[in-house]
Amino acid sequence: MVADALTRASGRARRDPGAPTRWALRATAMLYLGLFVLLPVVVILQRGYSDGLTNLKDALDNFGAWNAIKLTVVMAFLAAIINGVFGTLLAYVLVRIRFPGREIVSAIVDLPFAIPTLVAGVMLVALYGPSSVVGGWLEDHGVKIIFAAPGILLALLFVTLPLVVRSVQPVLAELDREEEEAAQTLGAGSWTTFRKIVLPALRPAIVAGGLLVFARSLGEFGAIVFVSGNIPNKTLTAPVFITQLLSPGSFGATGGPDQAAAVAGLLFGLAFIVVLLTEKLISGRLERTS
């Protein structure tokens, strides 16, 4: 018995899962991702671009189409910059500074991961909408947030805040503090130390987080649909525009699924490139640290 077990243990077949199991697992994984992920992507490209760029051109001829795409990209870019800065600050504060309530703040930062995006939009309308106390006061002073660009930006910032914080936090926590102490012993001020020592080490994580914010913001729908008011040429974003293309007539857009697919392909291509870049950055960082 023992000898049997030993020979089996030393044999190759016993070391890794047997070939049939391995193939079954592989096949299941490929079938799952192939059916649920690859196939839908292929159908978007096929329907949107089988006639070349005609569908895209037709879609962009719709009223407010170009501005919807422009607005989406600009807002996503702003969200990436602002949350890049504040997300890094939050990560720094959470990792390096002890203050009462730190744990609670850390949990609140994760809240946007859990709260439905649509509910986030409802929350922003409840607070900053024209009929609320805060929103009414702001409106009296000439600041319009809901049904305007600032509302869209706020919604994106809300939804994407954890992305940068959670990207920077682990890197900062693992950062060796000896270099910083050395710099300070040599007379560098804390700002100089941060700029010359800490920031360069964090840069890949910050950029990766910012890119994720950008990609996520390009496609965000739930948080925006309430807050923006969807006014063509003003506050209509690309994802909402796609839903309008799918129900022509009700919003004045012509459209149909093929045009929607063309715009979707454009949006999706941009976002996917960004996500691939991010993965590269993150894996590059892992290779360097190990």
Place this chain on the structure above:
Amino acid sequence: MSQQAHAEPIAPRGRPASKPESRGRAVRAVLVGIALFYVLVLIVAPLAGIMYYGLRNGVGAITDTFSQPDVRHALYLTVVIMLITVVVTTVLGLVVAFVLARDRFPGKSLLSAFVNLPLAVSPVVVGLMAILLFGRGGWFEPFFSAQGIQIVFALPSMVIVTIFISIPFVIREVVPLLEELGMDEEQAAWTLGASRLQTFLRITLPNIRWGLFYGMALSAARAIGEVGAVLVVSGQVQGSTETATLYILRAFDQYQAERGYIVALTLAAFSIVLLIGIEAFRRRSLKRAGQE
């Protein structure tokens, strides 16, 4: 020159130590202040806003809302979709995670790119994909309509799009844990004659469970909150294909903001309970990783 160079490093230490220290403390206080202010304006204040609107009309409005058949059905549908999604993304996600962490074959990196792809796709686009595959003129429409199975504007398409969106969460949490865990313990178990299933249940699963729970909780949160994809495929039929989020959309459209706020608050409360679970799982998972 050389004297100066000697004197330099000593000088900053010799200088009044209290001054930079107190300045450092002030800077830290300002940083904490800015961070707290940002979180307050962006997250806490809106949360307070929705609590105010949801609760201001008291218990009567709340019981009235929950006695509406369409509200009940919407919440029920959301729970059903969430449960199916979590089961599917957990079971099949574990298989994918095992293949990615343990197996080697050409095309593996492509498979791992597919896992992250749903993160890059707008929910609206996900809905559109389902319409293009199963809707009128879609690739699979002839097959399913011949079988008499309704996919689009019915539960199946709503489940499919929600699964698509929730695919990455379990896989992304479990793969790094499996890689870190290695195969030593499993090999020991096999050597001692344990079957593959026994090894998985007794050795592997206990080691990865907190990360797995974290992924499942994220998956559930995403499934409950999905709106863009479901909006496109569901047809929004009241009391039939209307989920909780779609109900909220309609409530505000039809000037029933009161009920909209209450259902939104319900979802928010559920998410916060889930979040507390997520935090606990994450902490345990990190602690576990720290021990290894």
